[in-house]
Amino acid sequence: MDVNTDRHLLNVKLDDVRVIxxxxxxxxxxxxxxxxxxxFGLKFTVENHQCLQANVFLQKELFYxxxxxxxxxxxxxxxxVFMECLGIFGSTLTGQSKTPSLxxxxxxxxxxxxxxxxxxxxxxxxxxxxxxxxxxxxFEFTSLNVENKIIMKAEGLKECFNEIDGxxxxxxxxxxxxEPLFRMTTYTESGDNxxxxxxxxxxxxxxxxxxxxxxxxKTALLKPSTRVLPAADKVSIRTDERGFLxxxxxxxxxxxxxxxxxxxxxxxxxxxxxx
Numbered sequence: 001m002d003v004n005t006d007r008h009l010l011n012v013k014l015d016d017v018r019v020i021x022x023x024x025x026x027x028x029x030x031x032x033x034x035x036x037x038x039x040f041g042l043k044f045t046v047e048n049h050q051c052l053q054a055n056v057f058l059q060k061e062l063f064y065x066x067x068x069x070x071x072x073x074x075x076x077x078x079x080x081v082f083m084e085c086l087g088i089f090g091s092t093l094t095g096q097s098k099t100p101s102l103x104x105x106x107x108x109x110x111x112x113x114x115x116x117x118x119x120x121x122x123x124x125x126x127x128x129x130x131x132x133x134x135x136x137x138x139f140e141f142t143s144l145n146v147e148n149k150i151i152m153k154a155e156g157l158k159e160c161f162n163e164i165d166g167x168x169x170x171x172x173x174x175x176x177x178x179e180p181l182f183r184m185t186t187y188t189e190s191g192d193n194x195x196x197x198x199x200x201x202x203x204x205x206x207x208x209x210x211x212x213x214x215x216x217x218k219t220a221l222l223k224p225s226t227r228v229l230p231a232a233d234k235v236s237i238r239t240d241e242r243g244f245l246x247x248x249x250x251x252x253x254x255x256x257x258x259x260x261x262x263x264x265x266x267x268x269x270x271x272x273x274x275x
Contacts, residue, residue: 013065156203243267
């Protein structure tokens with residue numbers, strides 16, 4: 001691998017390419033992604049119109065080499081092509097042999113993103129065209145405006161998604177300081193379907209709910225977030241005073257440094273109630 005890190009604007013190296021591959025699979029529902037590099041690490045952002053934003057955060061500590069020469073670097077890539085390159089060794093990524101390592105560098109505006117993947121002495125180089133990063137959606141979701149927050153084991157949310165009726169076009173999410181603490185409801189011609197989690201459930205780590213609120217979201221927008229659940233350990237569920245939803249998943253991709261995936265979703269219809 002190229003050991004000269006001085007001549008690249010951005011240069012990162014990772015011992016196990018499966019770490020980044022696992023994380024990006026959780027937001028791989030659109031063709032393109034925006035990439036942001038800062039002193040904190042890498043962020044990959046995928047958006048669906050004006051209603052949904054999914055972010056993967058890879059902390060700087062995940063990489064054994066992380067060199068960035070500017071305060072921030074941003075560009076857009078074809079996510080389909082990027083994922084193909086990361087998975088170039090195919091089924092060996094899930095085996096027990098030596099893990100493929102990754103070096104990735106970018107030299108600035110108009111330059112490609114170059115990947116070098118090595119496994120057992122076999123080296124593959126990939127060059128991916130970059131485009132101008134678009135202005136990311138600003139949902140103005142801040143902790144100051146959060147009304148309700150629940151942290152639970154990811155298995156709990158996974159169970160809720162498994163139990164609701166997937167034919168429903170909307171999912172209603174209720175969070176409350178009273179029972180039930182958390183409830184998901186779907187509506188179809190067959191009737192209403194509810195699944196809920198109580199305050200004393202083993203799934204619940206902590207909660208801070210100021211008032212009873214329920215908001216509706218398009219099922220098609222929330223469905224991509226379910227692909228994160230098999231890899232996640234915990235999930236933070238938050239809603240703000242406008243009904244915007246944040247699902248932040250914690251994933252220990254390398255069993256040492258936690259990484260995060262966040263889905264931000266706009267409400268379809270405000271059915272908020274207060275007690």
